[in-house]
Amino acid sequence: MYKNRIDNLRKSMKSKGIDGILLIGDHNRNYISGFTGDESYAIIGLEKSVFITDSRYTQQAKEEVEEMEIREYKGKIENFLRDTIEELNIKKIGFEENIITYKNYVTYKENFTCEMIPLEGIVEELRVIKDKNEIECIKKAASIADKAFEKILQFIRPGTSEKEVAVELEYWLKRYGGSALSFPSIVASGERSALPHGQPTDKVIRMNDFVTLDFGCVYQGYCSDMTRTLVMGNASEKMLHVYNTVLKAQEEALKSIKPGLTGTDIDKVARDIITSEGYGKYFGHGLGHGVGREVHENPRISPAGSNVLKPGMVITDEPGIYIPNEFGVRIEDLVLVTEEGYEVLSKSPKNLIII
Ligand SMILES: [Mn+2]
Secondary structure (H helix, E strand, O other): OHHHHHHHHHHHHHHOOOOEEEEOOHHHHHHHHOOOOOOOEEEEEOOOEEEEEOOOOHHHHHHHOOOOEEEEOOOOHHHHHHHHHHHOOOOEEEEEOOOOOHHHHHHHHHHOOOEEEEEOOHHHHHHOOOOHHHHHHHHHHHHHHHHHHHHHHHHOOOOOEHHHHHHHHHHHHHHOOOOEEOOOOEEEEHHHHHOOOOOOOOOEOOOOOEEEEEEOEEEOOEEOOEEEEEEOOOOOHHHHHHHHHHHHHHHHHHHHOOOOOEHHHHHHHHHHHHHHOOOHHHOOOOOEEEOOOOOOEEEEEOOOOOOEOOOOOEEEEOOEEEEOOOEEEEOEEEEEEOOOOEEEOOOOOOOOEEO
């Protein structure tokens, strides 16, 4: 698996005319190496690759990293990197322009004898298509989220605060096997549900509130992402109309997912439905995004998203309508793009759940 990933990276390196790459970003470095820690370095040459870490991580690297020689550094990292680059005979080394800090760049530039080439997304491009193992991890992360959601349905009641709900949800995400949260959970109720990314507050959930829950966990390095909106007691006619419009947009967009379409095509399916019901201006964000090691990665599914869908991509389908000072609704599934179309990884019910 890691040999494949390194081979693919080397192909991209050759096409860009570079003979080495320095990986520092946790997600990129760990994707290529198998390492699960942080603050380490991978140098990939065209023939040989070296993984560099310090004494905190040497043992772990020996257990986890495949296909690379592991070295422990002491002293200044920039000197150790320079010596390794020279030993591998690298003349042009690519680096992650979106990840490396300006300070590090200046330090490396002063120390390295090779040319430094900024690269945008060379590993991220490879990460867009998930392999079998990655898909299994994402499925597991999604199933943990489904189980935690079931628990929350038993817990959430008018009278509990948004924060209490978030803490309970996060407990179950970890209790069922998540190693971390994909992102800080969103729990937004009543008027606050009109905030697409409302962080949980001490606000108490009241009767007749919509409550939007957007959450996910990490399993073996891979994220899940799901949103459901519940109602406490009764939904007004307007609330029901908005909910059903979002649900229809979500389901129709879902049915349209297949390889060959672009992110813009899928977004349009949902956006047209929401616009035709008069809520177009209340759907401000894109329909979805890729999910993997990061909860937001390519492809983008939005009016600006020109990525073409391919089998093995994992994306979200999450339309929403947010009416300021009233309420909001979002429904989000995690979806695998398959050869034939799509497979939904989020299994929680989407009909309006009344607590
Ligand atoms: Mn999302």
